[in-house]
Amino acid sequence: MINIAVLPGDGIGPEVTREAVECLRLLSARRNLGLHFTEHDFGGVAIDHHGTPLPEATLHACLAADAVLLGAVGGDQWNDCPVRPEAGLLEIRQQLGLYANLRPVKVMQGGQWSPLRSDVAAGSDILVVRELTGGIYYGEHRLAPGEASDLCTYTREQVERVAHVAFKAARARSGKVTQVDKANVLATSKLWRSTVTDVARNYPDVALDHLYVDACAMAVVTEPRRFDVVLTENLFGDILSDLLSVIGGSIGLLGSASLGNGGPGLFEPIHGSAPQIAGLNIANPAGAIASAAMMLDELGLGDGGAVLHEALEATLMAGCRTPDLGGDASTSGFGEEVRDRLRVRSRRDHGLRNLFMTDRGCCG
Numbered sequence: 001m002i003n004i005a006v007l008p009g010d011g012i013g014p015e016v017t018r019e020a021v022e023c024l025r026l027l028s029a030r031r032n033l034g035l036h037f038t039e040h041d042f043g044g045v046a047i048d049h050h051g052t053p054l055p056e057a058t059l060h061a062c063l064a065a066d067a068v069l070l071g072a073v074g075g076d077q078w079n080d081c082p083v084r085p086e087a088g089l090l091e092i093r094q095q096l097g098l099y100a101n102l103r104p105v106k107v108m109q110g111g112q113w114s115p116l117r118s119d120v121a122a123g124s125d126i127l128v129v130r131e132l133t134g135g136i137y138y139g140e141h142r143l144a145p146g147e148a149s150d151l152c153t154y155t156r157e158q159v160e161r162v163a164h165v166a167f168k169a170a171r172a173r174s175g176k177v178t179q180v181d182k183a184n185v186l187a188t189s190k191l192w193r194s195t196v197t198d199v200a201r202n203y204p205d206v207a208l209d210h211l212y213v214d215a216c217a218m219a220v221v222t223e224p225r226r227f228d229v230v231l232t233e234n235l236f237g238d239i240l241s242d243l244l245s246v247i248g249g250s251i252g253l254l255g256s257a258s259l260g261n262g263g264p265g266l267f268e269p270i271h272g273s274a275p276q277i278a279g280l281n282i283a284n285p286a287g288a289i290a291s292a293a294m295m296l297d298e299l300g301l302g303d304g305g306a307v308l309h310e311a312l313e314a315t316l317m318a319g320c321r322t323p324d325l326g327g328d329a330s331t332s333g334f335g336e337e338v339r340d341r342l343r344v345r346s347r348r349d350h351g352l353r354n355l356f357m358t359d360r361g362c363c364g
């Protein structure tokens with residue numbers, strides 16, 4: 001049995017997560033994957049029920065699980081809480097040791113939904129590798145009357161371990177890493193640049209270049225196809241990946257995998273809780289479903305992940321789109337379309353198996 005801890009969270013989190021879990025349940029039943037799901041309070045809803053965004057019981061369930069599937073957290077009603085829902089997210093990433101956040105961005109052939117010209121965007125295929133448990137989000141935050149500060153710290157070891165993830169990923173892709181920083185100003189960026197340059201010596205087959213984050217923000221829009229793996233620190237990766245999501249058409253499309261040293265990984269869409277559209281059944285669940293597929297890839301469950309990725313892509317290519325992509329599909333309707341494709345695929349695979357059995361029977 002494979003235990004999946006599900007943390008739907010707040011806003012659109014529960015809606016998009018439901019569609020992802022239903023896809024996984026269907027796949028698990030048809031392919032005997034043995035997935036078992038338990039749901040836990042996390043984020044704002046956990047503050048309401050337990051007074052904290054990451055209750056002990058939720059943390060223990062995640063630590064004991066094989067993987068964690070997360071929706072999104074946050075909402076205005078919790079903005080003034082002593083510990084906000086977003087702090088729970090930072091805490092769970094740290095507690096699970098998830099230092100590498102992988103955010104793939106693909107503009108499908110034709111680039112139909114990109115606001116960029118298709119000759120600029122079509123075929124773009126970028127993997128953002130974002131450091132996830134260091135930097136300014138984890139430094140001391142001080143807010144005094146008339147003055148505030150946030151501390152950004154990185155150690156060489158923190159940079160090295162995520163750099164290895166990026167170089168290994170690039171080896172399995174087009175063999176290029178672009179490291180993004182602000183080394184013309186920031187000390188942490190200077191450490192990043194020298195450390196990544198040193199790590200690169202272990203990967204002579206991978207090309208490395210460096211870009212300042214401001215120039216990178218421009219280049220991902222003007223020439224996205226020049227990028228393969230983008231390696232960067234926590235804050236820059238957070239911002240750049242939201243920007244990159246737009247070149248694919250919508251933030252609602254992107255999933256992510258957060259990984260560490262072999263414990264349970266955490267899989268979540270890159271978007272937030274989108275409170276304005278929560279409860280309307282119009283949020284795009286594609287990013288949540290893509291995250292579920294990445295989870296299957298990571299768990300090494302045969303071709304389960306590939307099958308789910310294919311069903312998702314085929315649904316989009318067939319024109320089933322939620323309003324963020326200019327369509328009128330509902331969240332649940334989109335999820336059901338993906339599941340219809342999984343059912344057809346499973347009937348086809350089953351039919352093929354029967355055919356082979358018959359063939360063997362005839363020949364034997």
Ligand SMILES: NC(=O)C1=CN([C@@H]2O[C@H](COP(=O)(O)OP(=O)(O)OC[C@H]3O[C@@H](n4cnc5c(N)ncnc54)[C@H](O)[C@@H]3O)[C@@H](O)[C@H]2O)C=CC1
Pocket residue numbers: 012016071072073074075076086089251252253268269270271272273274275276277282283284285287324
């Ligand atoms: N991983 C997480 O749980 C994250 C949580 N947040 C929290 O979420 C709340 C809202 O933050 P925002 O800055 O508005 O970011 P957001 O990502 O929730 O929304 C940004 C824009 O994208 C749209 N959008 C997002 N996901 C969508 C989807 N699946 N389908 C269609 N449209 C979608 C929203 O309607 C909005 O226009 C805040 O409390 C924030 O702190 C923000 C980012 C990440």
Ligand SMILES: CC(C)CC(=O)C(=O)O
Pocket residue numbers: 086087089090137238270
């Ligand atoms: C709390 C934030 C750091 C969440 C976020 O925006 C993200 O991880 O993408």
Ligand SMILES: [Mg+2]
Pocket residue numbers: 238239242270
């Ligand atoms: Mg973000």
